[in-house]
Amino acid sequence: MDSAQGLHARVLDSLGPAITAGEYPPGSVLRTDELEERFDVSRTVIREVIRVLESMHLVTSRRRVGVTVLAPEEWNVYDPRVIRWRLAGPDRPRQLRSLTVLRSAVEPVAAGLAARLATPEQCAELTEHALGMVATSRGQQLQRYLVHDIAFHRVILRASGNEMFARLGDVVAEVLTGRTHHQVMFTDPDPAAVTLHVRVAEAVRERDAERAEALTREIASGAMAELDVLAP
Amino acid sequence: MDSAQGLHARVLDSLGPAITAGEYPPGSVLRTDELEERFDVSRTVIREVIRVLESMHLVTSRRRVGVTVLAPEEWNVYDPRVIRWRLAGPDRPRQLRSLTVLRSAVEPVAAGLAARLATPEQCAELTEHALGMVATSRGQQLQRYLVHDIAFHRVILRASGNEMFARLGDVVAEVLTGRTHHQVMFTDPDPAAVTLHVRVAEAVRERDAERAEALTREIASGAMAELDVLAP
DNA sequence: CGACGCGATTAAGTATGACGTTTTAGTCAC
DNA sequence: GTGACTAAAACGTCATACTTAATCGCGTCG
Numbered sequence: 001m002d003s004a005q006g007l008h009a010r011v012l013d014s015l016g017p018a019i020t021a022g023e024y025p026p027g028s029v030l031r032t033d034e035l036e037e038r039f040d041v042s043r044t045v046i047r048e049v050i051r052v053l054e055s056m057h058l059v060t061s062r063r064r065v066g067v068t069v070l071a072p073e074e075w076n077v078y079d080p081r082v083i084r085w086r087l088a089g090p091d092r093p094r095q096l097r098s099l100t101v102l103r104s105a106v107e108p109v110a111a112g113l114a115a116r117l118a119t120p121e122q123c124a125e126l127t128e129h130a131l132g133m134v135a136t137s138r139g140q141q142l143q144r145y146l147v148h149d150i151a152f153h154r155v156i157l158r159a160s161g162n163e164m165f166a167r168l169g170d171v172v173a174e175v176l177t178g179r180t181h182h183q184v185m186f187t188d189p190d191p192a193a194v195t196l197h198v199r200v201a202e203a204v205r206e207r208d209a210e211r212a213e214a215l216t217r218e219i220a221s222g223a224m225a226e227l228d229v230l231a232p
Numbered sequence: 233m234d235s236a237q238g239l240h241a242r243v244l245d246s247l248g249p250a251i252t253a254g255e256y257p258p259g260s261v262l263r264t265d266e267l268e269e270r271f272d273v274s275r276t277v278i279r280e281v282i283r284v285l286e287s288m289h290l291v292t293s294r295r296r297v298g299v300t301v302l303a304p305e306e307w308n309v310y311d312p313r314v315i316r317w318r319l320a321g322p323d324r325p326r327q328l329r330s331l332t333v334l335r336s337a338v339e340p341v342a343a344g345l346a347a348r349l350a351t352p353e354q355c356a357e358l359t360e361h362a363l364g365m366v367a368t369s370r371g372q373q374l375q376r377y378l379v380h381d382i383a384f385h386r387v388i389l390r391a392s393g394n395e396m397f398a399r400l401g402d403v404v405a406e407v408l409t410g411r412t413h414h415q416v417m418f419t420d421p422d423p424a425a426v427t428l429h430v431r432v433a434e435a436v437r438e439r440d441a442e443r444a445e446a447l448t449r450e451i452a453s454g455a456m457a458e459l460d461v462l463a464p
Numbered sequence: 465c466g467a468c469g470c471g472a473t474t475a476a477g478t479a480t481g482a483c484g485t486t487t488t489a490g491t492c493a494c
Numbered sequence: 495g496t497g498a499c500t501a502a503a504a505c506g507t508c509a510t511a512c513t514t515a516a517t518c519g520c521g522t523c524g
Contacts, residue, residue: 006506008283032476042508044276047477048283051240055284055311063476064516077399078310081287098396105341105397109333164330165337167309238477264505274479279506295505296487 008048011039015049019058019069020082021089026071030059035067056082080170087178099175100227104220106165107156107172112213114159115204122159123205126152130201137194145189146180152197156216159204179226193222240280243271247281251290251301252314253321258303262291267299288314312402319410331407332459336452338397339388339404344445346391347436354391355437358384362433369426377421378412384429388448391436411458425454 004010015035018024035046050067053059056076061067075082077098086095118126132148153176154169196219203212236242247267250256267278282299285291288308293299307314309330318327350358364380385408386401428451435444 008506044279044507044509047276048280050476051280051284052287055287055313061476062516063514064474064518066475073395073398076311077396079287079308094395098394101341101345101394102338102396105338106334109337113333162330162333163305163326164309164334166305240477263503276478276480282505293505294487295485296489296503298504 007041007045008052011035011041011045011049012052014039016053016056016058016081017085017089019053020075020085020091022091024069026069028069029066030069031066058082080174083171083174087174092178096175096178097227099171100220100223102168103172103175104217104224106168107153107220108213108216110157110160110162110165111200111204111216112209113161113165114156115207115209115212117161118155118159118204122155123201125155126159126201126204129155130198133189133194133197137189137191140188142180142189146176149189149197150176152201156200156204190222190226193219196222239273239277240284243267243273243277243281244284246271248285248288248290248313249317249321251285252307252317252323254323256301258301260301261298262301263298290314312406315403315406319406324410328407328410329459331403332452332455334400335404335407336449336456338400339385339452340445340448342389342392342394342397343432343436343448344441345393345397346388347439347441347444349393350391350436354387355433357387358391358433358436361387362430365421365426365429369421369423372420374412374421378408381421381429382408384433388432388436422454422458425451428454 004013024030032043032046032050035049036043039046050059050061053067054061056079057070057074058076059067059069077083077086083095083099086092114122129148129152133145133152136145136148150173153172157169157172158166160166196215200212200215200219203209203215236245256262264275264278264282267281268275271278282291282293285299286293288311289302289306290308291299291301309315309318315327315331318324346354361380361384365377365384368377368380382405385404389401389404390398392398428447432444432447432451435441435447
């Protein structure tokens, strides 16, 4: 997933998760030359990493003091990398909850907008993926089901015409992927959820914003309920 | 607002807005040594700036090619700085629209959650700021009104107990501030909106989630309507 | 005895030159 | 015309020297 093509990327993908995992409690101080030695890279690389972490508000760098780890409330929790790191760490349940609540707020509104704004092509994509979900919802084809599920939600968010909603596509993908991979999900997807997706596609196709929004709200409720079962 | 305490910060606050303003169309290529000369700083500084811009997905850096400006769809539109830059540039109307739609999706849900989870202290703060809004809603006290308005929405978002909602406090503040400063708002705030805020505070205090959510939806509708008047 | 201030120290910030690495493009041979 | 090989261009990394600002401690003054 993380290609880590450069040295700084490698260091970042090591240090970032460590911070979001709470290995360095807020207020901890890191010194650049210490990190230099720890990762066996030059100062250039460390400084670039620090700058990026700083831009995520994970740390703050002050002269004569060092690089201080910030409190979680300061973090840029919308940064896709921060989300991914937290999903991979001990904060995972809490993060999943936050994201699911966010989804439950955004996706219904997005679906309503999509019903008004979706292009014929997007309607077609939506239907296609909904049917794809139906087709792969039985017989341990979770992997392929997931692809359609993600694509479906992506299209909804994109079709809403709101760039900020569209950008949440990655977040939703992360959540759905996480659900499939990390969680014990031996059983096939809930048939009710599958049906709901089909009906959302229908509502959007028929430009019925109210219904699209209401149905998506149901999907979101389902996701919340599922969360109560699977996350502490 | 931007203190720009370091060289890299200064360069960033010059290059970032230029990119989000579309001065460098997607696909444009910047070379580091060219930037070095343009800003009269060392490679160290330029490289750090590039790394941060890269982390915002504003640009991508490839060997033998240079630093390529990415398409707006790629941008991390949730990064507070990107939001600020876009609000300050020609993309402002579009950005305001996106943010207001986002608010209209999130804030009602946040208010509903706040009604269930707000601490007594937060309830008190809410009431205080609602009353503050009432007190300053007449007689050209926009500046002081704004403070209470921002604080009110911040408390709602924070009281929702969702860290991702809480993080939108800055965004809302940016939008509300922008409305007051950039727009021609000679008239006093809409009395209906003020009343709605008071009633939301009431609903939260009485733990009436449904009502808090519905009332906040009305506030959001108002903001959307106001936008139709003021943004192209 | 306490408060204020000045200097010394420390760690980040900046500059610079050298070298490595990757990717593209151009050329030459077949 | 196609292939491979080479050369150049731009970023990536390293090492080092120097600058700047913040903090700590010591000393002086009130």
